[in-house]
Amino acid sequence: MAVVHGLLRRSLSGASPLPSSLRGLLLASPQELGRRPASSDAAAAAEGDVADQLRAAREDVRHLLKTKPCHPILVRLGWHDAGTYDKNIAEWPRCGGANGSIRFGIELVHGANKGLMTALLLALPIKGKYKGVTYADMIQLASATAIEEAGGPKIPMIYGRVDTTSEEQCPPEGRLPAAGPPSPADHLREIFYRMGLCDQEIVALSGAHTLGRARPERSGWGERETKYTKNGPGTPGGQSWTPEWLKFDNSYFKEIKERQDEDLLVLPTDAVLFEDPSFKIYAEKYAEDQDAFFKDYAEAHAKLSNLGAKFDPPEITS
Ligand code: HEM
Numbered sequence: 001m002a003v004v005h006g007l008l009r010r011s012l013s014g015a016s017p018l019p020s021s022l023r024g025l026l027l028a029s030p031q032e033l034g035r036r037p038a039s040s041d042a043a044a045a046a047e048g049d050v051a052d053q054l055r056a057a058r059e060d061v062r063h064l065l066k067t068k069p070c071h072p073i074l075v076r077l078g079w080h081d082a083g084t085y086d087k088n089i090a091e092w093p094r095c096g097g098a099n100g101s102i103r104f105g106i107e108l109v110h111g112a113n114k115g116l117m118t119a120l121l122l123a124l125p126i127k128g129k130y131k132g133v134t135y136a137d138m139i140q141l142a143s144a145t146a147i148e149e150a151g152g153p154k155i156p157m158i159y160g161r162v163d164t165t166s167e168e169q170c171p172p173e174g175r176l177p178a179a180g181p182p183s184p185a186d187h188l189r190e191i192f193y194r195m196g197l198c199d200q201e202i203v204a205l206s207g208a209h210t211l212g213r214a215r216p217e218r219s220g221w222g223e224r225e226t227k228y229t230k231n232g233p234g235t236p237g238g239q240s241w242t243p244e245w246l247k248f249d250n251s252y253f254k255e256i257k258e259r260q261d262e263d264l265l266v267l268p269t270d271a272v273l274f275e276d277p278s279f280k281i282y283a284e285k286y287a288e289d290q291d292a293f294f295k296d297y298a299e300a301h302a303k304l305s306n307l308g309a310k311f312d313p314p315e316i317t318s
Contacts, residue, residue: 050132051316054141054159057133060126061145069233069246070122071146072212077102077119078143078305079208080112081136084171085307087196093164096171097308100135104167112176115218136161140305147301150211152248153294156302160311177269179214179221184272185279195307197300203273203282204296205304210252212245213238214265226263239265250294253287 065071084096093099101107103124108117119142127138137159144155164170175194181187192202213229214222215238222239229238233246241264242251255261256270273283286293 050160050313053130053132054137054316057126057130057138058141058145060129061123061142062149064122064126065146065149068122070119071150071246071248073116073119074123074142074146075208075211077116077123078140079205080116080176081139082304082307082309083177083195084175085195086171086175087194092308092310093169094171095308096175098136098140098161098305099169099308099310100139100161100163101167101170102139103135104164104170106167107170110173110176112173112219115215133159134161134163136163136309144301144305146211147208147248147297150246150248153298155298155305157305157317158302158311159316160313161309162312179219179267179269181268184268185276188269188272188279195304197303199278200282200296201300201303203279203286204293204300206270206273207250207252207286207293207297208301209241209270210245210248210250213240214267215239221267222265223263228263239263241265241270250286250290253283253293257283257287 061074065074078098081100081102082098084101085098086095089095093101102113102116103120107113108120123138123142124135126142127133127135130138133141140157140161141159144157148154175191177188177191188202189199192198192205197205216222216224225237226239228240228243228245230236242255243261243264244251252270253273255264256266257274259266273279282296286296
């Protein structure tokens with residue numbers, strides 16, 4: 001109930017009214033919120049069943065992506081659920097991470113999450129069809145599938161994440177990175193090292209900005225529109241990092257390195273990847289070698305998707 005109360009009570013700027021189908025979904029009982037039978041034969045059978053449901057949910061996400069160019073925002077949703085992880089906190093779910101807590105209104109209204117209601121409204125109806133798939137898994141499944149469907153590498157995902165069940169379990173605001181901090185390299189290290197990630201992973205994961213746009217009305221970054229965004233696809237507007245911002249490739253690194261095109265976005269935290277001596281080693285490599293980028297990206301994305309996750313039953317591969 002806290003889910004729906006959280007969402008309905010808070011005024012989410014830019015959010016459309018909840019459709020009735022979604023309202024029903026959000027009212028799911030705590031038992032349905034990611035709980036599956038514990039050990040025993042029944043659990044083994046349920047695990048098989050869950051694997052089938054995960055496969056079916058992935059097909060639904062693929063279908064969604066064919067009808068709606070929402071790859072970028074689904075990736076951002078997955079990143080923002082997982083990226084609150086703090087490796088210095090042992091207790092779950094206080095450590096944050098990939099536990100589905102972003103679906104609660106109290107977290108969704110964090111400044112960094114502006115606009116992500118749209119992504120939830122796309123992912124949750126699919127989750128509603130598959131009771132064995134947790135919210136946390138659904139969010140990560142949608143993100144990995146979006147990368148793959150945009151032409152990116154296959155992400156070696158595992159599933160079985162347990163969900164948080166109330167807004168009291170949401171992380172505090174401020175755990176995600178800012179785009180224009182005074183010292184971008186120090187800031188990125190502070191945030192990503194807290195998640196247990198290293199320089200190479202920071203650079204590889206930043207390559208996700210090959211997809212999508214920044215919108216002034218959401219993050220305060222980017223132009224209102226550019227020649228690459230004024231006609232969509234999807235809702236027109238915003239500023240992208242790459243010309244073909246629905247295609248996952250290494251063009252982000254090439255564009256950031258060259259900085260020739262004023263219509264393309266370079267955040268301070270993007271620019272620093274070619275300025276900091278340690279980041280630069282990887283950024284140069286990825287600009288030259290797409291295969292190397294894909295390999296490192298796939299591993300880093302999978303690691304990100306597991307941050308802070310508690311798996312029950314033990315990990316299901318798909
Ligand atoms: C390195 C630190 C990062 C910073 C400071 C940052 C910042 C931002 C900002 C300001 C936006 C624009 C949001 C908007 O206006 O709607 C954005 C969009 C985006 N970010 Fe990041 N980000 C970072 C890392 C990441 C990572 C690690 C991923 C995924 C692995 C990611 C994926 C995306 C995607 C796909 C979008 C486009 C969303 C859309 O088009 O709706 N970002 N990011």
